[in-house]
Amino acid sequence: MMRFNANRKDFEPYGFTCVRWEASIIKRPDRHNEIELNFLETGQVTYLLFGQTVMVPAGRLAVFWAGIPHNTIHFEGLTEYFVSTIPLVWFLQWRLPEHFTHLIMHGHLIMEPDPSRAAADATLFRNWLEDVATPSEERRHITLLEIEARLRRLALNVPAPDTASPPSRHPTPAVLSESHLSRAEQMAAYIAQHYTEPLTLEHISRAAGLHPNYTVGVFRRVFGTTPLEYVIQHRLSHAQRLLATTDELILDVALNSGFGSLSRFNQAFRRAFGCTPREYRQRHRAT
Structure with missing residues (x-):
């Protein structure tokens, strides 16, 4: 097992x-x-x-x-x-x-x-x-x-x-309401909905009704990472999908995934995956 x-x-x-x-x-x-x-x-x-x-x-x-x-x-x-x-x-x-x-x-x-x-x-x-x-x-x-x-x-x-009727972002009858979510989970939900936008710790804290001084500790205890690192994870996942399934320019992939610049995107992508976005596309693009 x-x-x-x-x-x-x-x-x-x-x-x-x-x-x-x-x-x-x-x-x-x-x-x-x-x-x-x-x-x-x-x-x-x-x-x-x-x-x-x-x-x-x-x-x-x-x-x-x-x-x-x-x-x-x-x-x-x-x-x-x-x-x-x-x-x-x-x-x-x-x-x-x-x-x-x-x-x-x-x-x-x-x-x-x-x-x-x-x-x-x-x-x-x-x-x-x-x-x-x-x-x-x-x-x-x-x-x-x-x-x-x-x-x-x-x-x-x-x-x-x-x-079908237009789907919601996550269309499934098993999604629970926000009242069932902890403060950390509320922050995670907010990040999932807004990660392509400019996000600061203050934005994320406000979504859960927390002071920024407490945000990182609360989030790390639940998810083992910081809110801003979690934002990067979502942006990288979004970029992976675009690289594997579209012909968008690398710059457009970076910007559409929420990265403010191509250099920041390339740096984060190489750190996470050990290759450049272009190399990733070549390896994972469906033929």
Whole structure:
């Protein structure tokens, strides 16, 4: 069984996996450049995902891009659940329906709306768990094909924009209201909604009704980082998406992600990923 390593490096990859994951409270947001699939056989788990509190119940396949900051803040009725990770570039190369990919890459958690699929999904995850653990490349390849097919089937149940009402920033019925959020979580939600704008510690503090002198300590106790570092994480995640899925100029990517200058963007990007934005685009652009 896998469990979260609080000392793991930001964006350290998991790769192609299917494991049983130990349910636990994860205070420090995790980020890794894979698409993550979750499936619970019992209970429920609550994420703070891109600044929103989202509850995933048993029996509902849940999918999101793990490049956005996310951590588990509550769970009940379970000790473990299935987690599978797929490298982002593989996901993009599958060329799933555009509206589905768009939602995933914009920070939405997509959840299976049909509860009758629970038994079939449980069987799939048990098979994937066994096959990914084997040295057989053929069985691993079959698992990838099945995951792609499962996501395509899920995409059929996600309405395209022309047949659905305009989505909210994070359209899911499991999002909890602000009254359920702690002060730190209120700050995280504010950052998620405003990270492309100029943000100061005063702006973030005001959103939670705190004095700036207390803001950093409150935020760090919950998330293990500072509010302004969290802003940079969101901006980098936004830039990753633009680099992988658009032809925007690097300068436009920097400015549209909230960075005030190209030099600041390049410096932050290289520090986080060990490469330039241009090199990242070359490695992760779908072909």
